[in-house]
Amino acid sequence: MISNKNKIEIEKTYDIVIVGAGISGLTLAERYSSLGKKILVIEARDHIGGNCYDFKDEHGILVAKFGPHYFHTNHEDVWEYVNRFSEWTPFEARIICHIDGKKVPLPVCIQTINAYFGTTLEHEDHMKEWLATNATPIEDPQNAEEAALGRVGPILYEKIFKEYTIKQWDKHPQELSPEVTNRIPVRTNHDDRYFTDRHQAIPKYGYTKLFENMVTSKNITILLNTDWESVKDTVTYTEKLFFTGRIDSYFAKKFGPLEYRSLRFEFETFDQEYFQEHVQENYPSLAFPFTRIVEYKHMTGQKHPKTTVSREYPTWDGEPYYPVPSEKNREVYKKYQQAAEYLEKENIYFVGRLANYKYFNMDQAFKNALDLFARLENI
């Protein structure tokens, strides 16, 4: 049952209380409901699904409120799990960057070099030779700049990574951990897919529908529009509390605030079938105030005479979206992590992207929640 707190009287005691109705919270709710537990999920926003939430806009076009989510996984257990709640349509994202008026595929692969430099590389050997000449591998990259520079060389680092990263994070790549730019591989072949995982797909009727199907059990009550702070003194749990929100908020920021980057989305609908060629087109240059334009119909396969796109403007305001991988944040997080581990004695667990302060992909979020459940319940 999904309710607004104004409409129902909630009971005071549950077996399991979960704060947050994103991937982690709903996976735990679903798993515990399968054991017959009585579960309360508290969600501050007016919808479930966290940042994966999608909906039909005023034109009837399915769009994602918080940007595109390309599901990809090599975890068979996760793939099996998500298939219980939806049919999935295969979808492999192909993404391009606009640099100097040219469209070049990302991740960097043979076509990227040919499209930007006008070369005619054909084989892996050519690409390896190009990289050997143009990039100087950095053995143990210390930051996101070294990670990108060492792999693609100075020109592509400047054109693809440097300014995009500054816009996205409001920090120079030198201030960010290597993992930020390492998320994007470099390929020596023609494979221009964004991901290479075995399973890549989109829930046939959208993510929101998938999440709704996960929480149909009458053992699960979801309370929307409700801050944890406003109910924490009235609701009690007899077994466990799972917290999936910002870990610094749980502890009233007593070790200082952790940075979470957000995005502002500007939606626009065009009276034409398609706006751009790819689902996602990136604009790394600082000359553009946004980082990327996403056209949802490419992903959903929806047929519609109009099309809706969103431009993404990184910002510090708004919903927490990305933990910011920097040395300073890591140090602060460690303190919260210690405090959180201590609370396991009281059966309080911190789980998910915001609570673990990690840049998880969707499948990792499912996997962590499933693994935690298995560990706690010895299943």
Ligand code: UDP
């Ligand atoms: N990135 C970049 N240029 C691009 C795309 C990504 O510099 O055109 C960098 C940027 O720092 C970004 C990181 O690579 O935060 C990871 O990109 P990804 O596409 O995984 O970001 P997400 O989809 O999670 O926002």
